Amino acid sequence: MIKLENITKIFGQGDNETHALRGVSLFIEKGEFVAIMGPSGSGKSTMLHILGLLDSSTAGEQHLHGELVTALDEDAKAALRNKNLGFVFQSFNLLPRTNVLENVKLPLMYSDIPAKNWDTHARKVIEQVGLSHRIDHEPSQLSGGEKQRVAIARALVLQPSIIFADEPTGNLDSVTSGQIMELFDELHQAHGHTIILITHEDDIAAHAQRIIRMHDGKIVV
Numbered sequence: 001m002i003k004l005e006n007i008t009k010i011f012g013q014g015d016n017e018t019h020a021l022r023g024v025s026l027f028i029e030k031g032e033f034v035a036i037m038g039p040s041g042s043g044k045s046t047m048l049h050i051l052g053l054l055d056s057s058t059a060g061e062q063h064l065h066g067e068l069v070t071a072l073d074e075d076a077k078a079a080l081r082n083k084n085l086g087f088v089f090q091s092f093n094l095l096p097r098t099n100v101l102e103n104v105k106l107p108l109m110y111s112d113i114p115a116k117n118w119d120t121h122a123r124k125v126i127e128q129v130g131l132s133h134r135i136d137h138e139p140s141q142l143s144g145g146e147k148q149r150v151a152i153a154r155a156l157v158l159q160p161s162i163i164f165a166d167e168p169t170g171n172l173d174s175v176t177s178g179q180i181m182e183l184f185d186e187l188h189q190a191h192g193h194t195i196i197l198i199t200h201e202d203d204i205a206a207h208a209q210r211i212i213r214m215h216d217g218k219i220v221v
């Protein structure tokens, strides 16, 4: 489902060059739950952004669902991304002064799903993350864990096959982190989502079936 072959990523030019990825090859199957670990600056986020079609590699080949995405232009990548991929970040990225329902509806507004169905789709994933009782609340009225649940619902609303999460528990206490990881477990086990999650905590990574370790822009074994 996901294949990277000898992917490199260089930021900047000349004296300012940073080799963020130095030849990464990787295969992830449909339905896998993978954790990416490694020290700060080892290239984890860069790899996640490339896997998630949020950024392009400098060289190498990348396939998604059997399609060579390295050859696609930005519009084609964006279309593929919106249709297949969901994202959750450490900092929630919710719209302030906008309630849970409207935050979760946002991706639907940029999809080809008819407006009359938006409410139903949004309510369904809000229920799935256990936040139906907070549907009218704004982010400022929610706890950190609840905010992350909203972000997860928003990532789910277009029913992506793959969910990418960059340190999703990085701003949460350990009890709340555990609850959020239980939600990821459920998405993986009960709903068959492929999950690719970055963390630097062993107990978070323990939820995954496979751990990929990075160091200095390479995968180490």
Ligand SMILES: Nc1ncnc2c1ncn2[C@@H]1O[C@H](COP(=O)(O)OP(=O)(O)O)[C@@H](O)[C@H]1O
Pocket (backbone or CB within 6 Å): 011, 012, 018, 019, 020, 038, 039, 040, 041, 042, 043, 044, 045, 046, 047
């Ligand atoms: N947009 C960027 N411009 C320049 N350098 C970057 C950029 N993003 C990341 N880097 C550099 O690439 C390397 C890998 O970064 P990153 O993938 O964010 O690491 P990690 O997520 O493992 O902490 C670091 O040296 C970082 O400074």
Ligand SMILES: [Mg+2]
Pocket (backbone or CB within 6 Å): 044, 045, 046
């Ligand atoms: Mg990072």
